[in-house]
Amino acid sequence: MKKFDKIYKYYDGAIKFFNLNKKEEIKEALKLKGDEIVLDVGGGTGRLAEFLSPESKEYYILDESEGMLSRVKKASNVFPVFGDARNLEFEDLSFDIAIMSDTIHHIKNHEKLFEEIARVLKPNGRLLILDFEKYNFKTRILRACEFFLFGKTYFMTSDEARSLTEKYFKIVDFIKKGYYYIIVGEKNV
Numbered sequence: 001m002k003k004f005d006k007i008y009k010y011y012d013g014a015i016k017f018f019n020l021n022k023k024e025e026i027k028e029a030l031k032l033k034g035d036e037i038v039l040d041v042g043g044g045t046g047r048l049a050e051f052l053s054p055e056s057k058e059y060y061i062l063d064e065s066e067g068m069l070s071r072v073k074k075a076s077n078v079f080p081v082f083g084d085a086r087n088l089e090f091e092d093l094s095f096d097i098a099i100m101s102d103t104i105h106h107i108k109n110h111e112k113l114f115e116e117i118a119r120v121l122k123p124n125g126r127l128l129i130l131d132f133e134k135y136n137f138k139t140r141i142l143r144a145c146e147f148f149l150f151g152k153t154y155f156m157t158s159d160e161a162r163s164l165t166e167k168y169f170k171i172v173d174f175i176k177k178g179y180y181y182i183i184v185g186e187k188n189v
């Protein structure tokens with residue numbers, strides 16, 4: 001059983017309750033044209049997919065939790081995929097966009113994660129990261145809750161996340177919003 005299999009039934013409710021739903025900002029930062037193949041890494045219950053897939057050609061939700069994936073709402077262009085983000089079973093250069101929303105800090109071995117995402121993205125493909133500022137007060141509360149629920153997590157500051165992203169991508173957007181941040185990187189050709 002994976003970490004989120006314990007809480008998948010309550011996940012979407014908790015996101016609403018704690019006001020962690022940043023889908024409008026993600027959409028604005030992504031600027032989808034409608035013809036993109038999207039990989040939502042750690043895409044969970046598909047709450048972003050529901051919002052973004054109508055503006056995508058194909059939308060893949062990759063997650064290691066069968067419970068989370070069981071909540072995904074069916075749509076003709078939405079494909080839930082069970083797997084580990086550090087060992088993706090996709091061909092090289094498969095995707096136009098990769099999204100990691102509230103996901104990075106749950107995954108150990110960030111280098112392997114980024115290598116895999118860079119591998120499956122097409123040249124000029126974009127990666128969007130949304131995550132939480134490690135030392136912010138609100139994040140400290142979230143970290144405590146997640147430690148209680150899941151054990152160790154891997155939070156970064158926005159500057160640490162930016163430096164890591166820059167090893168693989170050109171930064172095209174870096175938005176600091178207090179307790180959370182959004183980074184958009186473009187894969188080098």
Ligand SMILES: C[S@@+](CC[C@H](N)C(=O)[O-])C[C@H]1O[C@@H](n2cnc3c(N)ncnc32)[C@H](O)[C@@H]1O
Binds near residue numbers: 041045064065
């Ligand atoms: C906090 S949830 C975020 C879900 C979704 N991205 C959102 O914004 O609502 C983190 C998700 O990452 C998934 N996850 C954690 N480690 C993973 C890994 N190594 N490979 C794939 N998914 C993983 C979890 O199962 C969980 O669904």
